[in-house]
Amino acid sequence: MIGPGALYFRKERDSIMLFVRLTPKSAKDAIDGVEATGDGRAYMKARVRAVPEDGKANAALEKLLAKWLGLAPRNVSVASGTTSRLKQVRISGDPEALALKLAALVSPEN
Template sequence: MYFRKERDGVTLFVRLTPKSARDMIEGVEATDGGRAHLKARARAVPEDGRANAALEKLLAKWLGLAPRDVTIASGATSRVKQVRVSGDPEALAIKLSALVSPDR
């Protein structure tokens, strides 16, 4: 699963590719270890937190949330990150499932 429900939101597992041609969420991918993650791309460079800020903004827009509700929880200097999304965990889980469904 590419996210984990928490008491007051969800934690997303994201693999970010900076310096991409465009900002986008590509979908879900499984890793060799069996854990899944969202694949994201950002045009920003990985310097001075620019790529992380771009990822937070991209995820907030993708989820229809305010940017303050999305923060990098861990992995600030890594491509693989845990991103904390504040809100109702059940509603966020439904929204995430709908956004990455193959029918979309």
């Protein structure tokens, strides 16, 4: 696992783009922290019970992230990687506030 300062998200004008590695067909829905790939890119690890067909796993990821961040589900959407484990998820809202919330939620104390 890597620290909360790693670049597992990118601030945009009115949102944050979150980099996620999704594991479908898991035993439970969960956010498992932040890790890095072999090439140094960081991503948030997430697991969902939904199967990866007909967008079910993507919808479950959106719902999980919205609940985890305390946001309305309409503020979270998979922007790219719909058929891949590595995804980019757009989270609409104030980028500064979202960055602080993400850092707090992935800190080792949580």
